[in-house]
Amino acid sequence: MATTHLAPAGMVSPAGRDEPVRQTSRLGWVDVAKGIGIVLVVHGHAVDGLMSAGLLSKSGLAAFSFFAVYCFHMPLFFLLSGLFVPRQIERDRRRFAWRQVGTIVWPYLLWSVVQVTILYLASTYTNRPREELGYAEILWAPPSQFWFLYVLFLFHMVAAALVRRDTAVPMLVTGIFAFVAFHVLWPRATVPHFFTELLIFYAAGIAFAGQITALPGWFVRHRVWVIAACAAILPYIWFGFSRGLGYADLAMVPATLVGICAVLTVATALSGRVAALFRFLGERAMAIYVLHVLFVAGTRIVLAKLLGVENGAVLWPILLAVGVAGPVVTFELLARAGWNQRLGLGARPRATKVANA
Template identity: 35%
Template sequence: MTARREHLRWPDMAKGLGIILVVFGHSWRGLEMAGLLPDGVLFRAVDDAIYAFHMPLFFFLSGWFFPGSLARLGPGEHARRIFWRLFYPMCVWTYVFLAMKLLAGDGANNAVGPAALLTWPVPGQLHLWFLWALILIQGVAVLLRPMALRGIMPFFAIMTGLSAALWLSALVPPGSAWTAGAIRSAPFFFLGGLWHLLGDLPASRRAGALAVVAFVAVEVLAIRLEGGVAEHLLIATVAVVAVLVMVRVCEPHAGAAGRLLVLLGQCSMTIYLMHTIFAAAIRILLARELGIEALLPNLLLTVAGGLFLPLMIHLAPVPPVLRRVLGLPEQPVLRLFRPAAPGAIAH
């Protein structure tokens, strides 16, 4: 195995870190909406810090591996992948999530009535906006595939610049539920693909130290500044690259923590689809049924349940037909983290 392939454990680690932030962020907001967490300085600081970069991180990683599939697969195969991996799960889990909210009654944040089950799943509802944005972004890339085949690196460079310019120009209404998520996220998707084509992330300790400084600096800005679109784009880009460099540098030394992140990263789609259901159920059980309203146990248990209950379902021997009906990813052959050879980290 080449050093390049050995180092590809870091994207799974980064996805694992990203899905932890997603579950934590949604649990954090859920506790605030339920009145268990005051809407004060602490809530807003943590919320701003997480939401400054955690979804751009996922789009960057989604784009990282896309150049290869764009060059290798034809439009028909891409259409099948988009349908079964993105569109169908989005539709199924829209109704599963709404049905669970209906069953929860007034215990749910933003309780819904039976009419909610008539909601059209397009564009993506609630946290499933992520899948709809990916559908649009990948769909545009596939439509422009003939251009990409003339030069894959120039294509991703041009698309990175054009998508950033489109967002900054505000020519398309940013509040549209149909396009807002894709417009905000496309620059990170295409930047991820471009960076992959340009080469690996830096892995020296000096790069790691600079990444820590850069990340702290932009997170402070995210918390303290009421910036506009340009500021958000800059903060998110620096934060995403800094986090990935830190993960890349830590990869050979991550040990058991690295293996856990890899496992969570490889199962991140299932966790993303299910986590809000389990986290909300645990919050309702603790606060309404058991009378436990303290922040720490609610936060720890909702995050743990949102991560590990979907993980258990993903790893369970679910029949392939049922897995397909539920729109769940196929159970992977787990590629657990293995340290790089000694001396692989530059000094």
């Protein structure tokens, strides 16, 4: 989720239509994709919390949407994270490695401690009560959603060692071996589990880095095929869900690939205010990621356990809205005070222009 700057590049849509997203110093469609992805992350945790609390069925449409989203949303984020790595490493390999301490390690440690402390103090009301603080465990067992930052840091370190200017083959080979190891050995511990499962998608992002400006055109040209693939994959996902498959099972890889392509197709096709909204969220993805669980869990506790609102269908959109808006408002307030980067939430993005709808 780290912010990465690139030289200006234009995206021109065919047939004289509105440009999907204009960009100044960033590739706007990547931020739009991150914005879509981070909303899906909040959705997943909101639904998961409601199901764990017994407020939503584990076999209904909400549960199916949770399963479907989890088939692809984190592979998507790792692919997007890999897109900018080769250029950063080419610019300064050592600086790239050290930069991760401030952009990943610091927010991981800080906000893991904050979240663990708050959830421990509120353990009477949480779905999974913490019996002890366990700060030391943060060093090897990431709490809740923070596994992403832990694993992303490890991926960046592997990239710093393996990525070369003219080839992504070492990263891809390493990713393939890790992927095979995941499905053969099926590691149970959190970090080995996600490392072996997801390295291939991060490596794919690195492999596609050289075509980053051409990707929007590819998705525009092939969007009909992507739509057809989405229509075909939904019954397949439902079959996997109804049969009790895990979203990380090898059988669900087609759903992973189609889901990623679907988000990237939407991200490159959006224009106007909708694109601007998702880009706005994508530029603040780090803040939303590290803070959303506190807002989602806190809101659910207040509404369900203190105020007695126990209708999951009513709670879900509220939790989604609060889980997105709460971190954004927090980020903006901290940015005005100049504390956003000190607290590991990333730099405040510069204003950018988006094509009118």
